[in-house]
Amino acid sequence: MTTPNTPTHLNLDSLNFDPQTGLIPVVTQDARSGAVLMQAYADRAAVERTLDTREATYYSRSRQEQWVKGATSGHTQQVVDVQADCDADSLLYRVVQTGPACHTGAYSCYHQPLMPAQAPQAGLDGTLDRVFATITERLATLPENSYVARLHAGGLDRVLKKISEESGEVLLAAKNHDRAELATEVADLLFHTLFAMAEVGVSPADVAAVLHEREGKTGLKGPKEVG
Numbered sequence: 001m002t003t004p005n006t007p008t009h010l011n012l013d014s015l016n017f018d019p020q021t022g023l024i025p026v027v028t029q030d031a032r033s034g035a036v037l038m039q040a041y042a043d044r045a046a047v048e049r050t051l052d053t054r055e056a057t058y059y060s061r062s063r064q065e066q067w068v069k070g071a072t073s074g075h076t077q078q079v080v081d082v083q084a085d086c087d088a089d090s091l092l093y094r095v096v097q098t099g100p101a102c103h104t105g106a107y108s109c110y111h112q113p114l115m116p117a118q119a120p121q122a123g124l125d126g127t128l129d130r131v132f133a134t135i136t137e138r139l140a141t142l143p144e145n146s147y148v149a150r151l152h153a154g155g156l157d158r159v160l161k162k163i164s165e166e167s168g169e170v171l172l173a174a175k176n177h178d179r180a181e182l183a184t185e186v187a188d189l190l191f192h193t194l195f196a197m198a199e200v201g202v203s204p205a206d207v208a209a210v211l212h213e214r215e216g217k218t219g220l221k222g223p224k225e226v227g
Contacts, residue, residue, distance in 0.1 A: 012047060024047070025089075166185060
């Protein structure tokens with residue numbers, strides 16, 4: 001018996017393409033950061049190609065033809081999975097994005113706010129991935145006046161020096177029991193650590209895999225006790 005929480009695997013015949021256009025809207029999400037990257041349309045053949053190749057494929061309404069994301073720009077989307085909504089009349093592509101998703105050079109097509117953003121209330125969930133994605137996008141494009149571009153130009157040793165400096169600031173803020181300053185310095189330390197990871201080619205997913213492997217285990221060798 002299928003319950004509301006039981007995943008149902010659909011096929012192409014189950015999808016509700018628009019009867020007039022033959023298209024279905026597709027929302028594309030970064031599988032690592034959770035950020036919404038873009039919205040486009042696909043016809044049946046484009047969806048079928050996406051499922052067969054795991055290359056995000058859409059249908060251009062203006063050009064009246066299929067297009068594969070990144071075929072000309074190199075900003076490809078490797079599809080992790082495809083989900084249909086409850087009415088099977090729209091799709092969600094979860095992808096690993098290479099470079100910016102927007103034709104303007106922005107990481108996401110959604111970068112024009114209509115209201116002030118509020119800080120999330122639930123910890124760091126997804127935040128580090130989004131920061132890492134922004135860093136990798138800036139490293140790929142090296143925009144003028146970008147802090148990431150300037151730091152990159154200084155070489156890896158420069159960012160490693162920043163990590164050392166920020167670590168000392170974290171220790172000082174913690175020792176002084178300065179909560180606001182500690183939050184700021186930890187944020188700086190995390191940012192520069194993510195930068196070093198991006199430069200070396202280590203992703204938050206790689207770190208999460210290590211932590212997941214350790215989760216629930218006992219008897220792990222920890223740091224030496226301070227005597």
